[in-house]
Each structure stands twice: as C-alpha cells, then as structure tokens.
Amino acid sequence: MNVIEAIRDRRSIRKYKTDLVSVETLEAVLDAARWAPSWANKQCCRLVVVEKPENKLSIAEALSPTNPAIDAVQNAPVLIVACAEMGRSGFKKGEAATDKGDWFMFDVALAMQNLTLAAHELG
Numbered sequence: 001m002n003v004i005e006a007i008r009d010r011r012s013i014r015k016y017k018t019d020l021v022s023v024e025t026l027e028a029v030l031d032a033a034r035w036a037p038s039w040a041n042k043q044c045c046r047l048v049v050v051e052k053p054e055n056k057l058s059i060a061e062a063l064s065p066t067n068p069a070i071d072a073v074q075n076a077p078v079l080i081v082a083c084a085e086m087g088r089s090g091f092k093k094g095e096a097a098t099d100k101g102d103w104f105m106f107d108v109a110l111a112m113q114n115l116t117l118a119a120h121e122l123g
Helices: 004-009 024-034 055-061 070-075 105-122
Strands: 045-050 078-086
Touching: 004 045, 024 045, 045 055, 045 105, 055 070, 055 078, 070 105, 078 105
Parallel strands: none
Antiparallel strands: 045 078
C-alpha cells in the first residue's frame, strides 16, 4: 500500500477484533510515530502502551460517562495513549518562541497520524 492509499482508505475503528497485537506490530507503529516531524525536532510526544485489562478499565472510568469511546477503550486488545512533555515544543531556553505558546498538540497529532497510517497498513 502506498501512502496516498493509506490516507484515503484509513477509517476510525471503534469495534476491535480480540486478536492480540504482536510485539513486532507494536514496535513498527511506535517507530512510525517516532519518525514524525516536530517543532525544532523537540520530540515532545510520549506514548504509553496499555495492555492490562485493569489499566484499560481505569482509563475508561476516567472518561465522561457519555463518551462513546468507553467500550472501545475497554475492549481494544491494546491502547496507545499519547501524551506530551509540556513546555518543550514551541519553547527555546524555557521561553515561548512565539506568541502562540506551546505547540505540543501539533507534534502529538503528527506522531499519531504516522502511527494510525502504519497501523492501517499493518492491518
């Protein structure tokens, strides 16, 4: 699959198979996220792999009771939680480099786009 096909064919999945995700697949999608561009190459995105049912349940319980993703969070074979190191992207020497402040949301979004496209290609 080429990148244009992956972009056009990718869909948001909310009902997951119960198949385990292989270590090789996890490593591949995490590596794809790692290669995403970031502001001044600050690489503020941090990813947490969650596989234990009790940890997925804790995450689901932290969501709003009306959030439609609760079942998906509890039933997915693995979750990858995207986090950001605040005050890194968009900052130089501890000071905001622009009047826009922190840019972490863009860096995390770029990493997640790479991750989701890689996951789509790998099935």
